[in-house]
Amino acid sequence: MSDDKVGSVLVVGGGISGMQSSLDLADSGFKVYLIDKLPSIGGVMSQLDKTFPTNDCAMCIMAPKLVGTGRHHNIDVISNTEIESIEGNAGNFNVKLVRRPRRINEEKCTGCGVCGGKCPVEAIDEYNWGLTRRGATFIRYPQSVPLKFMIDKEKCIGCGICQEECKAEAVEYDQEEQKFDLNVGSIILSPGYSMFDPSLKTEYGYGLYKNVVSSMEFERFLSATGPFAGTVMRPSDGDIPEKVAFLQCVGSRDSQAVSEYCSSVCCMFAMKEAIIAQEHSEGLKSHIFFMDLRAFGKEFDDYYTRAQDEHKIKFTRCRVAEVREVPETNNLIIKYVEDGEVKEEEFNMVVLSTGFRPPEKVKEFSKTLGIDLNKYDFCSTGVFSPLETSREGVYVSGVFNGPKDIPDTVAQASGAAAKASSIISTERGKMITPKEYPPERDVLGEEARIGVFICHCGINIGGVVNVPDVVEYAKSLPNVEHSEHNLYTCSEDTQKGIKEKIVEHNLNRVIVASCTPRTHEPLFRSTTKEGGLNPYLFEMANIRDQCSWVHMHDAENATKKAKDLVRMAVAKSRLLEPLYKLELKVFQKGLVIGGGLSGMTSALEMARQGFEVHLVERKKELGGNLRNIHHVLSEKGEDPQKMLNEIIEKVKNNDKIKLHLETTVKSIEGFMGNFTTKLSDDTEIEHGVVIVATGGQEYKPSEYLYGQDDRVLTQMDLEGKLAKDEIKPNSVIMIQCVGSRIEERPYCSRICCADAIKNALKIKEKNPDAQIIVLYKDIRSYGFREDYYREAADKGVRFIRYDDQNKPEVAKEGEDLVVTIRDPILGEQIAVKPEYVVLSAATLPQPDNEELAKMLKIPLSKDKFFLEAHMKLRPVDFATEGVFLCGLAHSPKFIDESISQACGAVSRACTILSDEIMELEPTISEVIDANCDGCAYCIDPCPFNALTLIEYMRNKNVKKTVERNEAACKGCGVCMATCPKKGIVVKGFKMEQLGAMVDAALEVA
Amino acid sequence: MTEGEATGETAQEEEFEPLILAFCCNWCSYTGADLAGTSRLQYPHNIRIIRVMCSGMVHPNLVIDALSKGADGVIMCGCHPGDCHYLEGNLKAEKRAEAIDLLLEDLGIEPERYRLEWVSASEGQKFAQVMKEMTDTIKSLGPSPYRMY
Structure with a gap:
């Protein structure tokens, strides 16, 4: 079977997900064909102005990936292309594709744009969601990859102007549709999504009232490249709005709109837009109308707090009944119910937070590919197989694999790349072609010509x-x-x-x-x-x-x-000098720290990729927190303990995995490609990458009589007792956010809402008459987990909200547990005597994270979880290269998310492990020993810890100097600008080189 | 200090065309300048851009040299705080701006001749605007006292 495997991968869809998968694969030795049905890649992220929770500019952070994908000699970007059919099996597929004509010769077009500027046609510009016009000869957006124009045949009037204007003679009106075949080993699907059409919610007046816009349209309003160049204006009259309302869950969590699931990102998206709108127009007031504020991601609750406290954004918990227009002013009146009272408020503009829908024509797409969809027509996957479609060798990532934000998408995209390449790992390097160059002429000593x-x-x-x-x-x-x-x-x-x-x-x-x-x-x-x-x-x-x-x-x-x-x-x-890429030998082995689900998944995945891996676990047994999980919310009804045992067996029986149980890491020295680690049993390991999968732990509450009364349990305690049939409760009160979203621990633990729902359903399964009350702040059952929230409510589980001013109280009266809660509808205190009180306790970072962080020179977040290189686009990388992150060590998350991240970390690691030799950019710093007096000013400012002060003997004297670690240095030049003696320079940007430019500028032509 | 407001005075020499050097970081501001180009945003022709990898790599001596050799103004453009490709090079540039101010005082050069600005890759408009403002500021200040040509 292995003989006919093919070392190439087809990636379908060139959004941020497809680009990430492609880059990982191409950097790990696989040929990639990246197809997109649009004329350029970039997906929806290219249309975003900013990204939460850092408010980074989307294009700024995405452009390097965009350009990197377009330029990579192992990635063929094939635009305007869709799949017609797929034959074959995992490892060897034959894919038939069809490519729409661009009508402009890609080889000849230089992207200069004269054709587009001269085109007399005015067509709707989809990139700006129809808010602006473009020519029939057009480019999707200025940074498009490939930077090639296209003629929209539907709109073209055949005037011939573009052909006349094009000096490159690239216009080819008669280009035809093209059919071709590709032979690939595996396939990754990342076709993205479509947006819910808000005009279907007629009560909100979208399409009828000009000042009611969708959140995606509003995003373009905010963008400097949008229809109003970044000025927030009302579409009706161009006035700057003073009051803007954001309506959440438009087409999400809505049985009438067919989208009963939660779209996962809109709460954060709306907050971001409200904050950015304020930045753009001072004094603008935003008001967000929502049902549950789902800020469940890493540092999202901080963002929510800032939105309220700093930006004074108003939040009202309700579902808006209707929006109507004041015809004279085009203002909008919002009618809603708050605290049982019908209220009305007038706004200048309304933004509808429209939800995610499956990609267009998803039924045909799934049929062509032979994959199953879930009941909402997104791709069907499993809790323990979150990246696999129902067809072997076909993997899935991004929103098509369930609503999610960008970091989760990027982690998943890397994960899918690992899956897609592990089945063809024997073919690594076989389909890629190194470029051949003539021998280099030695120009040293020559005068410049x-x-x-x-x-x-x-x-x-x-x-x-x-x-x-x-x-x-x-x-x-x-x-x-x-x-x-x-x-x-x-x-x-x-x-x-x-x-x-x-x-x-x-x-x-x-x-x-x-x-x-x-x-x-x-x-x-x-x-x-x-x-x-x-x-x-x-x-x-x-x-x-x-x-x-x-x-x-x-x-x-x-x-x-x-x-x-x-x-x-x-x-x-x-003053330019020849520079040479540095070559470093790579220890093609991995070290995984932590033997829970994430660590084991990483180790197995790395072994499947063909690399030896050391798995270090401090406990006697593998499994981590998964040992305490007995059931999951899933249509497929996976048994976690059975899965755990299977995974443990696979780990133990894999001869590429060296298991170190009851062992900890004593020290780690070295850098990307070249680490040396000492374990607690004094074993020394040489390896090229590290994956941190140290997990987290459940908080042991000190509140609500926990530890004082046996009937007060955590969710994990309850789950264990239910699994062993130790208890069959008749009445339970669950309290959410115990130890989370409080002052000393402001973050959301993400998993507890769904955990409470899961255990409530389990109790109901055993005893349908059980009385269950869940006391919550927001129910954050995001994505498809919303189904189980509804199911629990349908089965009689009562959800009662509390806030920080009215926290529930648990006391003991005689033998009874008494829970006092304020009924928000009646506004009165009520006392309930449940059989059990179950606390949804926080997920905590490991207490010794700091120690490991110091050893690896990696940072922690303020909540003491490990902090990745970039919140949005590098979710499993650390700024220190060669070190990666996954699972609860990153932040609280579910089983499927941990598995995706673990595979993602392996994919990133493989970009280093896949070659014996690693090439490094030469434009990095260089110490001029003769000038360096060892003052060490440069050492602390270096953001990558690439510099060390050393001493050596010179002419019988101790000479101090600085040593630069070439693998760690990124060439930022902070050292150069700090040095008082010209003792350290950045090659290609030396002081003399920049100084020569300054001097030349000051000469007069 | 980044404000560099022009005072109410009008430039004495009508013909004065200043020469302003702009150090732009590769990842954000140079990209922002490119976007100003792609968007055909017109700004004064007095700017000469020098591309650097990070605003944090520009030695204060380079700025001082430029101003003491006769550049009428120098503007340093980096990523917004938090956006730096190298984590916090831009913040280093911000700290150095204070030192540069002190040195300029010694040389008798008006502080407005040096300006630090954050320009992101999507802020073509801001780039053009800042360059216009800088040119106006320098025009109102008049030629550099060190101008040799």
Whole structure:
């Protein structure tokens, strides 16, 4: 069977999920075909302005992944493409695909955009949710990957203007639909989702009243690239709104709207939009109408608190009955019920928090792929198999695998990549092709001989800047041996020309004056390398984005500035040096700390990938918290203890897993690819990566008579007793948020609401007449767990809300337990005498996290869980490379989420383990020992702990100096700017190089 | 100090065209400048951008050198706090701005000639706006006392 496996993966859908899967796979030695039905990748995240809970700019954090995906030589991005059929089995699929014509030749199009600007057609711009117009010749958004225009045939009137305007001759009206086959080993589905159509909720007037908008539309209002360039305006009249209402659960948690599930993200999304709207327009007042505020993610409750306290956003718990318009002002009146009273309030604008729906045409999609859907038409998965579809070899990630936010999506995308590659791990490296280059010419000691290539970019530059004049000017500069202008410097033929000119003029430096190095530097560096030069002997001047496009009506000054920029580039170029990627040998083994579900999953997954792994567990037995879980909320009715035993057996029987029980980590030295760890039994292990899976623990309450009366239990105690049939309660009161969402522990423990519902249902199963009351602050049964909340309520479980001012009290009267609660409807204190009181106790971080954090030089969050590299896009990475994170050590989470994260951590780890040799960017810092006097000013500021003070003997004296760890240094240059002696520099951005640019700028052309 | 407000005075020399250097970090501000370009936002031609990987890598001496050799203004643009690609290089730049201010005082250079701004990758508009403001500020200050040309 292994003979016919294929070392490539098809990823369906190029949103943040598909991009993450693709990057992980391609960096681990697999060929990736990434298809998207749209003309560019980026998905919905490209349309977001900001992301919660950090309010990071979405495009800023996503762009590196976008560009990285587009450029990766092991990823083929195939746009406008959908699957027609799939044949074959896991390890070897034959996929038939169909590609819609772009009508623009991708090879020729340079993305200059002249065609789009000249197109006379006005079509609806889907990227801005129809709020703006675009041409029939268009690009989805300015940072699109691939940066290729497309002709929308539906809208095109065939006027021929774009064809006339396109200097690259890329327009091909007669392109036809294209059918082709791909042979792949596995498939990852990340097709994303569609949004609920809010016009179906007629009571809210969407589509009828102009100032009622969807949350996605409002997001575009907030965006600097949106229809109003970031100004929050009312669609009806362009007025700046003073009062905005956000209505939650529009098309979610709603039996009338078919979406009975919770969309998981809208609470946070609405808070974010309310906060950002205030930033954009001072004095704006927001009011969020919600049912339960579901801020269940890591540090989300802090965000909720800030929204209330700092931003004074008003929150009202209700379901809004209707919205109606005041015709004279286009204001909107919201009618709602609060504390049993009907109220009305007027707003300038209403934002509907619309929920997630399955992707469009999901039924056909699932049929084509041969996969099962759940009852809501999302992909069907299991608690213990959260990444697997019903078809072997086909995996799923992102919102199609259930509503979720970006970090959960990214972790899942990495997890799916691990699953998709482990079944073809024997084929690693077989389908990828390293690029071949000619031998590099040694230019050391030569005087600079610079070639300057100046681009017209069609008319983008040449239409404003006098390019021939700049060429003549360049020729006059010292050390410039050759200069020329090109219609498109990035076109295939010019690339060839540059290589020829390097040889012809014996050039040893290359400069291209065109567009931005962010998109084009890698291409030209590659060209320079193909011309036989070190790629770091290349420099760029951005005379399009910084001259012709921003001084369009001032040709003279644009030209003058272009000359200045070229002169500055020439000045730096003279001082460029050949740089070489550093190579490090990698210990292709892993260390997993923690033998719970997450740790065991990581170890097994890493072993499946073909790597040896050491699993360290401090206890005598594997299993961690999973040992205490006896049932799960799932249609499939998985038995957790049976699953646990199976997993433990697999771990014990896997000869690639070295198990260290009753062992702890004593010390860890080294860096990515090269760690040496000492265990408590003095075993020494060499390994390339670390996965932290140390878990968490249930809080042992000190409140509510816990520990003083045997009838007061935690949910975990109750679950154990129910599983062993020790008790069959007749009446139970459950208290939520015990130890969570309080002042000293402000975070939400995420799992307790569903846990309480699960145990309540279990009691009802054993004794349908049992009286159960759940006392809660918000019921956070997000996603499909909402079904069980409803089921519990239907079965008679009573949910009664309490708030911090009216916490329940538990006392003992004689032999009875008495719980006093305030009935929010009657407004009175009532006393209940239940048989048991069950506390939903917080999930705590491990008390010794700090110790491990110090050892690995990784940070903790303020709640003392481990803190990942980036909350949004690097959920399982640490800033310290080579160290990864999963499970409860990250934050409280469910079984399926822990498994996804554990697989995700392995996928990230494999990007390091997959090659014996690791290449590192050369543009990092370098210590100039002669200048360094060992003052150590640079050491503390280094954000990556890459510097150490060392001493050595020189001329019989002790010489102090700084040592830079090349694997840890990222080249940020904080050290360089701190050093008073020029003792440490960043290669490629040395003080002399930057100084030369400054001096050149100050010369007058 | 990032405000660098122009005073009410009008520039004495009408023809004065200042030369302003802008250090822009690769990840946010340079990208923001690119977006200003893609969005065709027009701003004064007096700005010369020098791309750096992080605002935290620019040595105060580089700024002082530029101003003491005759640049009429220097603006440092980095990621917003929390967005730094290198965790907190931008905050280092913020701290150094204080030191730069002191050095400028010694040299008799007006503090408005140096400005620190956060510009994100999506703030093309802000980039253009800040560059316009900076140019206006410097125009109202007049040429650098160290200007040699």
